[in-house]
Amino acid sequence: MLIIICIATALMATWLVLLGLVEREDWISAAYSKAFDNIAAANKLRIKDKQKREKLKRFNGAAAVGMQLFFRDSKKEIKNLGRANQRLQNGNLNGLNVFMMPGYVLQRKFTTIGKGNIHKAIMKKSFELYGKKYAPVKTKQMLAKLLSYPLIGVAFTLSISALLLGVGSTTAGLAVLGVGTVLVLVLIYAMYDELSDKVKKRRSAIVKQFPNVVSKLALLVTSGMIMDRAWKETAYSRETEIYREMRLTADELDNLVSPEAAYSNFINRCNTKETSKLASAIMQNSSKGNAEIGTLLKAMAREAWLERRRTAMIDAEKANTKLMIPTILLFIAILVMIMVPVAMNFSGI
Numbered sequence: 118m119l120i121i122i123c124i125a126t127a128l129m130a131t132w133l134v135l136l137g138l139v140e141r142e143d144w145i146s147a148a149y150s151k152a153f154d155n156i157a158a159a160n161k162l163r164i165k166d167k168q169k170r171e172k173l174k175r176f177n178g179a180a181a182v183g184m185q186l187f188f189r190d191s192k193k194e195i196k197n198l199g200r201a202n203q204r205l206q207n208g209n210l211n212g213l214n215v216f217m218m219p220g221y222v223l224q225r226k227f228t229t230i231g232k233g234n235i236h237k238a239i240m241k242k243s244f245e246l247y248g249k250k251y252a253p254v255k256t257k258q259m260l261a262k263l264l265s266y267p268l269i270g271v272a273f274t275l276s277i278s279a280l281l282l283g284v285g286s287t288t289a290g291l292a293v294l295g296v297g298t299v300l301v302l303v304l305i306y307a308m309y310d311e312l313s314d315k316v317k318k319r320r321s322a323i324v325k326q327f328p329n330v331v332s333k334l335a336l337l338v339t340s341g342m343i344m345d346r347a348w349k350e351t352a353y354s355r356e357t358e359i360y361r362e363m364r365l366t367a368d369e370l371d372n373l374v375s376p377e378a379a380y381s382n383f384i385n386r387c388n389t390k391e392t393s394k395l396a397s398a399i400m401q402n403s404s405k406g407n408a409e410i411g412t413l414l415k416a417m418a419r420e421a422w423l424e425r426r427r428t429a430m431i432d433a434e435k436a437n438t439k440l441m442i443p444t445i446l447l448f449i450a451i452l453v454m455i456m457v458p459v460a461m462n463f464s465g466i
Contacts, residue, residue: 121279122276122279125272125275128268128271129268129269129276132219132272135218135219135222136215139222143218144213147210147214147221147261151205151212151213152202152205153247153254162191162194162195163195165191166190216269217258217261217262217266220266223261224264235260235263239256239309239312240252242312242315242316243256243259245316245388246316248365248386259308262305262308263308266301266304266305266308267305270301271298274294274298275294281293319358320388322357323359323387324389326357326360327389328418328421328422328424328425329355330360331391331395331414331418332421333351334351335411335414335417337351338411338414339414345367348370348399351363352364359387362383363383366380366382366383380400381396383396384396391421398410398414
């Protein structure tokens with residue numbers, strides 16, 4: 118028990134010392150990340166409100182009036198997020214998460230942390246999710262959590278375990294020591310794994326949306342519209358992942374960024390073979406006119422829809438496989454409901 122208390126004290130002391138070493142630079146980094154999180158949350162709420170309004174347009178008359186009664190926009194939540202960012206800009210740091218601040222200190226004190234494989238992996242994923250501008254601050258935020266939370270989490274678990282062992286609950290103390298420590302480490306890994314999961318879901322969404330994008334581009338280009346204009350028209354037609362990335366590329370082109378750089382950034386942000394093929398084709402054929410690129414886009418659209426159908430069939434087969442388990446369980450439950458009364462009747466006889 119003494120060893121557990123010593124380890125818990127050492128971890129907690131380390132966390133407190135690091136917390137005392139937090140400097141203005143660390144608070145600024147944390148505030149910048151928090152402000153970005155608030156902006157991203159507000160943008161998501163605006164997109165949801167827009168989607169709700171689009172759905173309301175499908176209803177007419179009394180149905181529309183009835184649906185409006187249940188519609189509640191997110192103006193209040195968005196306003197609160199804006200106020201939180203205003204407080205951060207004014208130097209009010211009360212909304213920041215103090216528990217992860219020692220992680221910022223470790224990154225500042227030990228520069229080798231920023232050169233490791235974990236940092237590179239997080240940076241690569243953050244670039245896809247948040248873009249080149251915000252990837253460094255989000256990477257630093259994630260690393261701060263991964264470095265700080267294990268210290269405080271394991272220290273708290275060991276303290277509870279030592280307390281239980283001290284009052285004579287040996288079994289409970291050892292259970293908390295083993296299970297609690299493992300649970301803390303699993304939760305820390307889950308934070309990192311969640312980032313990978315977000316990237317996978319985003320890539321999957323981009324791949325699913327790609328056939329619609331390339332089909333619309335092919336239609337606009339073959340009808341006589343120049344490529345830049347067709348790209349912008351397509352980009353502003355919907356509010357999903359690939360369309361938002363296309364809007365960023367359109368903004369870069371409007372700001373006189375070279376087409377090679379703009380489409381290369383698009384390839385890096387999306388990081389799928391479909392979008393890479395599309396952007397590469399546009400760059401290679403930019404000087405050859407719309408005739409050749411139009412034909413290429415048509416062929417690409419046919420290929421994308423075929424791939425979409427194949428993927429849909431695979432997903433349907435996976436769904437059927439997943440449904441087998443609940444179906445079997447339901448069958449067993451029905452069988453039990455039928456057989457138990459029959460067995461009771463026989464036993465009564």
